[in-house]
Amino acid sequence: MSKKIIIVGGVAGGATAAARLRRIDETSHITVFEKGEHISFANCGLPYYIGGTIEDRDKLLVQTVEGMSKKFNLDIRNLTEVTAINRADQTVTVKKAETGEEYTESYDELVLSPGARPIVPPIDGLNEAQNIFTLRNIPDTDKIKGWVDEEHPKKAVVIGGGFIGLEMAENLHERGIDVTIVEMADQVMAPLDYEMASIVHEHVSSKATLILEDGVKAFRENGKKVVLASGKELESDLTILSIGVRPENELAVNAGLPVGQRGGIIVDDTLRTEDPHIYAIGDAIEVKDFNQRNPTMVPLAWPANRQGRIVADNIYGKNVKYKGTLGTAIAKVFDLTVAATGNNEKTLRDLNVPYEAVHVHPASHAGYYPGGFPVSLKLTFNPEDGRIYGVQGVGINGVDKRIDVIATAIKGGLTVYDLPELELAYAPPYSSAKDPVNMLGYVASNIADGALEIVHHHEIDRIVADGGTLVDVRNPEEVAMGAIPGSINIPLDTLRDRLSELPSDRKIYITCQVGLRGYLATRILEQNGFQPVNLSGGYKTYSCVNA
Amino acid sequence: MSKKIIIVGGVAGGATAAARLRRIDETSHITVFEKGEHISFANCGLPYYIGGTIEDRDKLLVQTVEGMSKKFNLDIRNLTEVTAINRADQTVTVKKAETGEEYTESYDELVLSPGARPIVPPIDGLNEAQNIFTLRNIPDTDKIKGWVDEEHPKKAVVIGGGFIGLEMAENLHERGIDVTIVEMADQVMAPLDYEMASIVHEHVSSKATLILEDGVKAFRENGKKVVLASGKELESDLTILSIGVRPENELAVNAGLPVGQRGGIIVDDTLRTEDPHIYAIGDAIEVKDFNQRNPTMVPLAWPANRQGRIVADNIYGKNVKYKGTLGTAIAKVFDLTVAATGNNEKTLRDLNVPYEAVHVHPASHAGYYPGGFPVSLKLTFNPEDGRIYGVQGVGINGVDKRIDVIATAIKGGLTVYDLPELELAYAPPYSSAKDPVNMLGYVASNIADGALEIVHHHEIDRIVADGGTLVDVRNPEEVAMGAIPGSINIPLDTLRDRLSELPSDRKIYITCQVGLRGYLATRILEQNGFQPVNLSGGYKTYSCVNA
Ligand SMILES: Cc1cc2nc3c(=O)[nH]c(=O)nc-3n(C[C@H](O)[C@H](O)[C@H](O)COP(=O)(O)OP(=O)(O)OC[C@H]3O[C@@H](n4cnc5c(N)ncnc54)[C@H](O)[C@@H]3O)c2cc1C
Ligand SMILES: Cc1cc2nc3c(=O)[nH]c(=O)nc-3n(C[C@H](O)[C@H](O)[C@H](O)COP(=O)(O)OP(=O)(O)OC[C@H]3O[C@@H](n4cnc5c(N)ncnc54)[C@H](O)[C@@H]3O)c2cc1C
Ligand SMILES: CC(C)(COP(=O)(O)OP(=O)(O)OC[C@H]1O[C@@H](n2cnc3c(N)ncnc32)[C@H](O)[C@@H]1OP(=O)(O)O)[C@@H](O)C(=O)NCCC(=O)NCCS
């Protein structure tokens, strides 16, 4: 059964594949080529080492070349780049970084896990600048940290509001640097929909300067000046370019292996490319969306690790399928946790999938126990059969738990009707007797059942402008703190006595703080012959966007 | 569709049922009888108000009689006890606490949610004591807090090591009181198995005095002296009796409704008793174990709330089934979180269900990011088909999340083979690229597949005593900190070179720190013709028990 296996790339996917290959078979010859100095390092920890949260650089090195070679009996060749795949004779050409020496090595099976690299567009003035960095590996990290330690930058510009950009913004802010984030889209954190991202915008703006819907046109004065498309100019002592990554697909492309529209290497569900002896995994590949089965790219560590294990199994004939990627993602963004799994509304709209969405803002744990904060959750689902498509969460604490529970529910094929059935752990420091996930389930299943009709934050202003009746059922003290323009206030407790004030011949729109009392109002109204429609997420969701 | 509905008990189950009944139908007449002063209070918060974590007593009152009556148009009669159910004429007899006045009230449908009360055995000297309390409701809380505030007790004895006992121990300790916990069993927290409870024992012992396998024989000197079965005597200025609860079943029993072996009112899966117009929910009823379908009792808030909603639906003909209780439970025990869901090993053994169990101790989040601690998890499952039976978790943080994920997996019918597939949210502050739940799945599925044979902490000493070979594959520095007696040390990195030292004609037992390196060793050994068996959870699980 002994095979000669070559792995390209020695970090998340590659190292995991190597370890699992060895566990399956002691006799194979397993060679790992890594063009960098380090294998198996903690990519995800890099921003925190720059920020000082991780103090010890050695902690970033999960495995060393020597340690891992010994433990798993591997032939690890770092500082050695694979420069070509010669499919006809099943060899790779490699080049040693230090000497430039080239040679070929043969394989029975080849695994590509070369990752993805930061996108660097040809911006005017980029090449002359000294203070512009991207972040992918340990040398990049050393450079950025060295610059911060030695040059003591006062102002930094982070270009791109994805998770790496925001993590860098947080960590530079930790170092006492004044940070400006520039993002081309109208929102940060693409896995979120706009109103959820708006919560993040508000928080980020209290820690850094956030510029949305603007891009970089040029760098001037060796990078000290960043000129934006709008004409705005920013001073910068340090600029991080983090506008996304693109798959390292050159080896595959040059070997004639097909790649997808966005450049991801195409593999089947056993992670095999078109060539029966070449597999590819990790950031470099195109995957199927778990729910919708459309091709997508999810350059994250869980998929890379999972695929590393599966590819090893398949090389040894176990025939394990990779079932697709949900895209579960999370980031600490200053004091917030921001997370998502599955499909957001933007994606569902683009794919033309029928969906509904609900918003809730319950407390992370029992309201009477200190330390709880609202968890804003948005669930997307199929209103016909209740199938869950995805969830987004933003809050101070307890967000990761709810996202993980729903990621599990999706993988288990549960519907919104099953969410109220989830018997989750409750004591006051952890949750409520009805967990926020149960609550999402109750609300969504009421909608799927037709027991509740809802309207969304982005629709309500137009409805009111068109003469619709919007009733705010909060107490006057709450309304005084801010309300939707044009709403009339009838507190819930008085609603039954004031029904005569309302029209019964057309829809009545209801709002409250988070949606719960609005729902109670809809129950009263509906049974009294009215046609109530509740605002999803209440004033809280509305005001995220209309702050 | 209008009905006259009576609910007995106005807290978790009762109040939830009332609210949902009203949401379904505006026209019903809904009467809630509550013998105490308060409805809808936060039972679960009571210990924290005594300890001072919750400062404001009003926060314990989730809804007031007035507020809830108005919001839901309810006829709430507090300080009114239901003393009899007259099934023949569909009435209840009630008695007003303040005046002693009695009257009857008729019902179309009756819902019993009377809860459970603390068990108070007839211990010698109990009646003469002034300083012995049980905790169930607000008046109990006021009494205990008053005693602490005014009598300034120095020493307290908590009898019973269940979650209420441990929460009280923590909260009295918070108040500067020297606490002794007395527990009759050999462990605290019955939902855990012994070795998992042992982790709790060690922690609790650093904060309080823990006496196991001993019970109270008598109280002397008006409760100032607590005499144990062992003869030991404890001083006490304040004693909490928290040895468990028993269902409030008298009303049901006197009305001839069947109860189970432990006194829980028997209901069908629509929560209806034998009488078609009488339903029962909450702590007072017997439920089915979700996995094994045996009768059990789970006096917790989630089931009471869930059943409150379901019973209302069923009264209105929606025919919703209660699917059984997993028994998901959690408690903060000083700095630890202790949680469980599903069936533990003790239960599975008692029920004669074939099972296997695995132990892992991964970090709560990426090891290189500060603030992580080990999460000790034990998973029970069916080794034939991989069905998940339950999980227990103990740790400083991140425990609730993993328990909730597995509770979701169980409700979704997932097997151990599905756990590695769970795409959980990973960034360094939250998890690892392979979450602890994924890890449980990998380990358990290796066992279910026959790729890994394991032995348990409680078996290994005897195996060594009988001449078995036990190899510790940790490094010598680790072994020096403590090892299993009789083990020989062959560090993993040297194993391939030292195979000749090992016997190939019989099983070789392997241990390491947590089980991972031991597993790597088994892979090497098995492929070299040996018969390796790994110690589940490694030295860490072993030393929990053999400290
Ligand atoms: C700053 C940062 C923070 C991140 N944070 C998170 C996070 O919080 N959560 C999360 O899930 N993911 C995070 N990620 C993403 C995660 O690290 C990647 O998804 C994962 O590492 C992908 O694994 P991979 O094996 O595909 O690629 P990599 O881990 O990038 O490994 C690819 C390796 O292949 C080498 N290589 C490439 N081409 C060749 C060649 N021709 N010859 C030899 N070697 C080659 C490269 O040098 C590289 O070391 C983060 C990434 C970065 C950069
Ligand atoms: C100190 C403490 C801490 C707890 N912590 C947790 C926790 O962290 N997590 C968790 O899940 N659960 C916890 N619980 C348990 C949880 O509170 C119960 O499971 C839940 O309240 C049960 O709901 P129920 O409606 O069955 O009974 P209850 O909420 O107890 O309500 C029953 C009510 O019925 C009234 N009643 C009884 N008989 C009559 C009668 N004949 N006439 C009129 N009224 C009557 C009683 O006075 C009582 O108010 C805790 C309980 C206590 C006491
Ligand atoms: C370090 C690295 C090489 C580890 O790979 P790995 O060996 O596959 O993973 P782990 O060390 O987690 O071990 C998992 C294996 O141990 C087993 N295992 C884990 N805990 C165990 C226990 N307590 N008892 C028995 N077996 C256990 C699992 O079953 C699994 O084995 P299997 O795949 O044969 O079933 C790889 O993950 C890596 O390079 N990581 C750093 C890079 C990276 O991921 N970066 C992105 C995130 S920052």
Ligand SMILES: CC(C)(COP(=O)(O)OP(=O)(O)OC[C@H]1O[C@@H](n2cnc3c(N)ncnc32)[C@H](O)[C@@H]1OP(=O)(O)O)[C@@H](O)C(=O)NCCC(=O)NCCS
């Ligand atoms: C307070 C109490 C009466 C509330 O009961 P409840 O009304 O059933 O529960 P909630 O207030 O959580 O509201 C849930 C309802 O609001 C709906 N809802 C919640 N959030 C919503 C939102 N944002 N938008 C629309 N609807 C929402 C749910 O769908 C559900 O309605 P449904 O059952 O008709 O589907 C009851 O839980 C109670 O007495 N609790 C205290 C006692 C207790 O539980 N003790 C033990 C734990 S300490």
